[in-house]
Amino acid sequence: MRKLIPPSHPDHLDVSSLEALAEVYAYPEQVKRGSPWLRANMVSGLDGAAKLGGLSEGLSSEADKRIFGVLRALSDVVLVGAETVRAEGYRPARARADFAAARRAAGQGPAPVIAVVTRSLELDLSAPLFTEPLVRTVVITTEDSPADARRAVAEHAEVITAGRGSVELPRALAELTARGWTRQLTEGGPRLLAQLAADGLLDELCLSLAPLLTGGDAPRILHGAQMADAQRMRLVSLIEQKGFLFTRYCRTPE
Numbered sequence: 128m129r130k131l132i133p134p135s136h137p138d139h140l141d142v143s144s145l146e147a148l149a150e151v152y153a154y155p156e157q158v159k160r161g162s163p164w165l166r167a168n169m170v171s172g173l174d175g176a177a178k179l180g181g182l183s184e185g186l187s188s189e190a191d192k193r194i195f196g197v198l199r200a201l202s203d204v205v206l207v208g209a210e211t212v213r214a215e216g217y218r219p220a221r222a223r224a225d226f227a228a229a230r231r232a233a234g235q236g237p238a239p240v241i242a243v244v245t246r247s248l249e250l251d252l253s254a255p256l257f258t259e260p261l262v263r264t265v266v267i268t269t270e271d272s273p274a275d276a277r278r279a280v281a282e283h284a285e286v287i288t289a290g291r292g293s294v295e296l297p298r299a300l301a302e303l304t305a306r307g308w309t310r311q312l313t314e315g316g317p318r319l320l321a322q323l324a325a326d327g328l329l330d331e332l333c334l335s336l337a338p339l340l341t342g343g344d345a346p347r348i349l350h351g352a353q354m355a356d357a358q359r360m361r362l363v364s365l366i367e368q369k370g371f372l373f374t375r376y377c378r379t380p381e
C-alpha cells in the first residue's frame with residue numbers, strides 16, 4: 128500500500144497496520160466537542176458503477192475491506208438505506224479487539240450502532256442484525272409508516288421517527304447526534320447517499336476506486352436526488368494498492 132497524498136517519507140503505508148490506517152482516517156477534532164461529522168464510504172469501478180452483479184462485493188478488494196473495517200471501527204453509528212441492508216444481508220457491526228482500547232478511551236461503545244433508514248419497514252427481524260447485535264440496532268422511519276410493522280420493529284430495535292412520507296434526513300442525523308453519536312458514517316446505498324448530499328449533510332467521501340470497467344447500467348455512488356449545486360470537494364488523502372485507489376475527500380468550507 129502506498130500513501131500518495133499527502134506525501135510522506137517513507138510513502139509506504141503498512142496495510143497490516145490498523146493504527147496507521149486509523150491515523151489516516153481519524154475523524155476531525157470537532158466530534159469530541161459534540162459537533163457531528165458525516166463521512167460516506169463507497170466503492171465504484173472506473174466507469175462509475177456502484178455495483179456489480181447486484182452487489183458491491185465484486186468491486187471490492189482485501190485492502191478495501193480493511194479500510195471498510197477501520198472506518199466502521201472509528202465510527203459511533205453507521206447509517207444505511209434499507210435496500211442495502213436487504214441486498215447485502217447486513218449483519219451487526221462486530222467488536223474489534225484491535226480497536227477496543229481506543230474506543231473505550233474515546234467513550235465509545237464496543238461497536239458502532241447500525242441505523243437503518245426505511246419507509247416500508249420491510250426488514251427481516253429474524254436476521255442477526257435484529258436478534259444478536261452487540262449494540263441495539265436503530266431503525267429510522269417516518270411518522271406515518273405502517274403502525275403494526277413499527278410496533279414489531281420496536282421489539283427488536285430502537286425506532287426513531289423523523290418526518291412524514293419520507294424520513295427527513297437532517298432531523299434523523301440530529302437525532303443521532305443527540306444520542307452522542309457524532310462520528311457518523313454512511314455506507315449508502317446510492318439512493319440514500321444522493322439525498323444526504325442533496326440535503327447538504329455530507330462532510331466527507333471515502334471513495335474506493337476499483338481498477339475495473341463494467342459497462343451496463345449500474346447506478347453511480349449517488350443516484351436519484353439531484354443536488355441544487357455541485358459540491359466542490361478537497362482531496363485530503365490518496366492511497367494506492369494493487370491498482371485500487373482509496374481516496375478521502377472532504378467538503379470545502381463555504
Ligand SMILES: NC(=O)c1ccc[n+]([C@@H]2O[C@H](COP(=O)([O-])OP(=O)(O)OC[C@H]3O[C@@H](n4cnc5c(N)ncnc54)[C@H](OP(=O)(O)O)[C@@H]3O)[C@@H](O)[C@H]2O)c1
Nearest residue numbers: 169170177182208209210211246247294315316317318319
Ligand atoms: N458501491 C457501494 O459502495 C455500495 C454501497 C452500498 C450499497 N451498494 C449497492 O446499492 C444497492 C442498494 O442501494 P440503493 O441506492 O438501491 O438503496 P439504499 O439507498 O440502500 O436504500 C434505499 C431504501 O432506503 C429507504 N430510504 C432511503 N431514503 C429514505 C427516506 N428519505 N425516507 C424513508 N426511507 C428511505 C427506503 O427503504 P424502504 O424501501 O424500506 O422504504 C429505500 O427504498 C445494493 O445493490 C447494494 O449492493 C453499493
